[in-house]
Amino acid sequence: MTAIDTSPSPETRAITQSPGQRVALVTGAAGxxxxxxxxxxxxxxxxxxxxSRAAESAQQAVDTLMDEAPRGEVRPCVLEMTCTEHLRDVIAMIKARDGRLDVLVNNAGIYLEAPHLEPARPTLALEQPVEMVRESLETNLLGAYQLTQLAVPLMQRHGEGRIVNVSSGSxxxxxxGAGDIGYRLSKAGLNAMTRVFAAELQGSGILVNAMCPGWVNTGVGGPDxxxxxxxxxxxxxxxxxxPDDGPSGGFFRDRQPIAW
Ligand SMILES: NC(=O)c1ccc[n+]([C@@H]2O[C@H](COP(=O)([O-])OP(=O)(O)OC[C@H]3O[C@@H](n4cnc5c(N)ncnc54)[C@H](OP(=O)(O)O)[C@@H]3O)[C@@H](O)[C@H]2O)c1
Structure with missing residues (x-):
């Protein structure tokens, strides 16, 4: 499998990065x-x-967004959060093509215990197989951890950056509380990771925060x-x-700080 595919379809707008244009990477963003x-x-x-993990899904989303948006640019890339090679390749590609990364949004995530998913899977800590916990941690936490490690040096080149970890009240x-053990561990870990990176990057111009989107009608949140x-x-x-004087090391919902 090709790790990345950034070639635009012939129908899409010509890609021309304006000088000084800010560059962002959003994971799990086909929907x-x-x-x-x-x-x-x-x-x-x-x-x-x-x-997206699927080149076609990424390209479809890019085509839709390019058709709708009067401004900005968007390029597709293939990223499996559990694949170190993909993570390295995507950052290397951004470095080679654009020489900068201003924003990383660690959004990709799975909620294997979600009640709307069929078949239902064990959710209690007493019952959930460790393999299922491992899959949640690999995807939601360790993938984001490694991608952040790889992205920070590219942000440090121009002395600023914004890292957003899409976490959860879970x-x-x-x-x-009880249940959702794999998901809870992965998001609690992501929150801890947010604070550690924020502390290590204090004064660097790179702000690192976590947020909870609320209960949202998506693949993770379900139709209700x-x-x-x-x-x-x-x-x-x-x-x-x-802005440069914005918060770092916080956890937010609806733009307000919430408890860890
Ligand atoms: N919806 C809610 O109520 C809610 C609440 C709290 C937190 N969140 C968090 O919000 C974030 C976005 O979720 P969403 O609600 O927008 O659901 P979503 O539509 O299912 O989006 C999650 C995305 O993650 C990607 N993904 C899953 N496993 C991956 C892997 N192994 N490697 C790379 N990408 C992977 C999927 O992309 P592809 O299939 O295209 O690869 C998928 O589009 C997640 O981190 C979730 O935990 C959601």
Missing amino acids: GIGREIVRGLMARDYLVYLS GQLAEM APRTPQQGADTALWLATL
């Missing part, structure tokens, strides 16, 4: 909240890399969720475009 984050960044004139220790993907994307967009 759901991620696609709305891409749409919002394009509206703010960013050049955005949109990733990862809040303050609210921690009350929020639209656009509503779910709002706080992530706000964090991705913070």
Whole structure:
């Protein structure tokens, strides 16, 4: 499998990065909240890399967004969060083509215990097989961890950056209850990771924050969720475009700090 495919379809707009144009990477963005984050960044004139595990899904989403958006640019890339080679390749490709990365949104995620998924899977810590927990951690936490490690040096080249980790209230220790053990561990880990990177990058111009989108009508949230993907994307967009004196090391929902 080709790790990345950034060639635009002939129908799409010619790709021309304006000098100084900001560059963003949003993972798991062919649909759901991620696609709305891409749409919002394009509206703010960013050049955005949109990733999916499937090249066709990424290209379809890019074609749709390019047709709709009056500004910004979007390019597809293939990224499996559990594949180190993909993670390295996508950052190397952005470095070679654009020489900069301003925003990383770690949005890709799975919620294997989701009640709307068939067949239902074990959710209790007493019952869930460790392989299922491992899959959640590999995808939601370790993939984001490694991608962040790879992305930071590219941000450090120009002395600023914004990293947004799309977490969940399910990862809040303050609210921690029974069930959803793999998902909860992965998002609690993502929250811890947010604080550690924020502390290590303090004063570097790179702001690192986590957010919860609320309960959103997507593949993860299911059809009964009350929020639209656009509503779910709002706080992530706000964090991705913070001014230099914005917060770092925080956890937010609806642009307000929430308990860890
Ligand atoms: N919806 C909610 O109610 C809710 C609540 C709290 C937090 N969140 C978080 O919001 C984020 C976005 O989810 P969503 O609600 O927009 O659901 P979604 O539409 O299912 O989006 C999740 C995306 O993650 C990607 N993905 C899954 N496994 C992957 C892997 N192994 N490697 C690379 N990409 C992978 C999928 O992309 P491809 O299939 O195209 O590869 C998928 O589009 C997730 O981190 C989720 O935990 C959602």
